[in-house]
Amino acid sequence: MTIKSSRYTISLIVVLSLIWIGNSGFYNAMLLSFGAVSVLFVVFVAHRLEIVDEESQPLQLGRRIFAFWMWLLKEIVQSNIQVIKRIWLGPKSISPVVMQLKMSQQTDMGKTIYGNSVTLTPGTVTLDIEDDVMTVYALSYDSIQYLQGGEMDRRVKRLED
Amino acid sequence: MFLAAAIALMVAMMLAILRAFMGPTLYDRILAVNLFGTKTVLFIAVLGYLMGRPEFLDIALVYALINFITVIGVLRFFEYKRTVDDSKEEA
Amino acid sequence: MAIFLDVVSWALLILGGFMCFSGAVGIHRFPDFFSRMHAAGVTDTLGSSLILIGLMLQTGWQATVLVKLALIFLFILLTSPTASHALAKAALHGGLRPKLGKPEVSDEIPEKFGKPRSESVNNQL
Amino acid sequence: MLMGVYSLLSASFFVLMDAVDVAFTEAAVGAGISTILMLTVLAMAGRFENRALHHPRIALFVVIGTGIMLVYGTFDMPAFGDANAPVQTHVAPHYIQQSADEIDIPNIVTSVLASYRGFDTFGEVVVVFAAVIGVLALLEMKSGEASNELAPAPMYQHKILRIVGKILIPPIMLFALYVQFHGEYGPGGGFQAGVIFSAAIILHAILFGVEKTQKAISLPIVKILAALGVLIYGSVGIVAMLNGGNFLDYNALAENDITGQHVGIIVIELGVGITVATAMMVIFLTFARRVGKANGETA
Structure with a gap:
């Protein structure tokens, strides 16, 4: 050991x-x-079972993850309100989009955090992750544009190093 | 007040079950069951308060665990079944 | 102070209940599987967080109860996106295709996910 | 899978009826394990289903008939919550009133299950063990041939699942042990703990493939452990006899009656937990291996 x-x-x-x-x-x-x-x-x-490693005990993320969570929480609340509005407005208010996005994270851990954050914020769902390309399905074009803006990507990237 | 939350959860559970029976695709059903599971976890937690028995939270926790494992298990099963079907079609 | 906490937690509980209810309505109103998933996501994240936080405020600061609620909370936040993602991925690879609003702004869904096989994924249960 | 929903629902009913322990068991066993085991069996049996030998209508008729008889039978039962019902007047009052004095643990269900009804519980454990033996006898007959493992779906792509699974499995196992040792205080005990623990192992097998799980947890050892669990339970009884009491008479285990009860209950719960956990693992792993084999032959 x-x-x-x-x-x-x-x-x-x-x-x-x-x-x-x-x-x-x-x-x-x-x-x-x-x-x-x-x-x-x-x-x-x-x-x-060979499950004790840097993936199951993400020590390297350190304290920065809390700041990230706080930020994510804000995002979640905002996008939730949007989706709920769409639910009550009915199916006409959505126009689903599928897009492929590049992700800048190096490690699988970073990709997981990014993917899960994308799924957690309603309105966008990670469909697939392959190498550094992520397929995202969104309820509307705005949310995709928001992701393309890359703020979340950058924040997750900052967690890594 | 707990009652109001419990009733809202109950209604949500009913709707989820309805979706689970209606389908139309397999994945819709799994989604509905997953939703139902999460709602049950919350429902049990709220119910524990309603009846003043906080040890219900243990059950809620077990539910959350089991629900996740079941959904993953079901998904893997159908995934696996499909790969077998595919290999059969090719043969 | 106690009354203030009560009011806040009631508000959270009711709001959470409403979220869960609208999510459940959403899985009936939205047209296809992938959009329904978003509706389910709403209830999973915000709905359950609100309800659990509302309950946390009502514990009267019993440590074990708080910890248990926090564990449930963390657990849901960790598993629900994972389960959604696994589900979406399985559906996509299973040949289910989302209905797209404006095809002109979407990338083509790559061929590598296999051919759509909508007939075979229906009614397997 | 709708069966799983049914289990969740019935567990909610038990919660409503204040039967925490039953709800706990239903949650763990009904909703989780039974669904997964059913699916494994389906994966195995679905491939070569024999042509039905008898008409399904007859079976339906039998089922409906039995159902009607059962419903008819319940009319004879006392109304729910009736204080004069035989269940309430026979031994239950003794259990409820004396439990605190005689055994001194807060959860009455555990004291009834493990102490007053020690023989019954012993029987249940033996039944579980017998089920394992049955499964092994049926499935392992053609042992010796090279086992061809569960066709591994491409796991390396499931990044998210893999990482989250890794994070979750240890806490789940710990929670199982928590349930095991707190059976005296809250809902829980050996049966539930065993199921949750095995669920963690099954999750590992689902995510990483049966092969890898088996490398970590070798089946022979698990089988021995299953037998050991029953043995622990039984030997508690025998130790009690050696100390001059009856079989499973925990009072004889220590100087003080109450300490004796405590020790006895903890040890037998441990035995139950080990047996149930290992039994579930054995059944799942054996089935899963067979799935791989069966499909290797047909595909």
Whole structure:
């Protein structure tokens, strides 16, 4: 086990312990020791399943992700209002578009965040990601133009490095 | 107030079920079931408050987990089935 | 303070309920699968967030309840776009094609996704 | 899949009726695992369906007839919530009133399931184990031939699914263990925990392919664990006997009656959890492997 992989293990242990402590609500010695055993067991199984790495424990994103979330939240609220307006206006108000966009992210993690952010903001859905081209389906041309403007792309890119 | 939210969720669930039965495509059905699952999670959480039993949240959490796994499982199944069908057509 | 919290959480709950309801209406009003997906997305994101935050304000600061609600919240935010994306992708590869509004502004849907096979994806259940 | 909706619905009903534990089980078992197992079976059986031997109408008739009889039977049952119903007057009051004194754990359902009705639960665990043996006996008869794995759909393209799956699987497993150990306090226990844990493993198998899951969790070990779970349960009973009590009489496990009950319940819940989790895994993995084989032969 190298230093690098043990970092992810420690992060996993911390996350799992927090989940346990937050969930349990009983802090006697017995349940806490059960918790410790459970966490270790899960870490062991996760190692066997080969799912402990930089993809499952995105440490490199660091603190910047919070700022990104805040920004994303604002976007989500705005686009939600739009979609709901369209729902009540009826099917005539939409004119769906499919577009292929380039994504500037290098890692799969970055692409995932970008793709999921696009899907999370209603009005746009990621249909497919292949290499660095993303196929997006949108309810209207405006949302595509917004994505083409590239603000979200840049923000996700900034998370990466 | 919880009641109002619960009723709204109930109505949403009904509509989702309607869509699940109507189809018309397989994916519509899966979408509706997924929506139904999310609504159920919320519904159970709200219901827990309505009845003053916060341990219902455990169930809601399990639901959220299981719902996701089921949807993915169903999707993978049909994806897999299609690849087999395709290979059959070619043969 | 308590009353203020109550009012805010009521407002959030009602708003969330309304969002979920409109999303459900949306999956009946929109014409095809892909646009319905957006309607479902509305309820998944904003609807559930509003309701869960509304509930969080009503916990009376019991730590475990708060944590559980937060876990549900995170979980929904993580899985719902994933599930939507997987669904959309499966539908696209399964040969379903979205109805497009103005074809002139859309790129062609690439051939690599295979031929449309609308007849075979219907009524498999 | 509509079956899954049905399970969700009935779970909501149980929630309404305040039967938290039942709802929990229904949520986990009905909505998730049964749907996935059904689909796996479909994937396996769908290819070579035999021509129906008997007329489907007869079957329909039988089903409707049974349904009518069942509905008729319920007329004899006491009205829902009737305080004089035999269920309410027989042993239930004893369980509800004495549970706190005799066993001292907050969740009555767990104490009934694990302590008062220890024999019944033991029987259920054995049934689960027997189901595993049955599945293995039916499916593994032609073992020895090179197993050709579930045709891997191109996973490397599913970037989003892969990453999100990786993030989610460990918390799901931890949550299963949380449910396992908090069965005494809230809804939950061995059965539910086992199902959730296996669901995490099944998710891994769905996302990364059965082959990879099997490399991490070898089937022989899982099979041994399944047997071990039943063994744990049974040996608790035997230890109780050695200490001078009856089979599964937890009071004999420790000096103090209540401590004895606690220890007994925790250990047997663990046994139940292990058995259920491994049973689900064995069944799913065996089926999934067979799917690959069957299609390898026909396609």
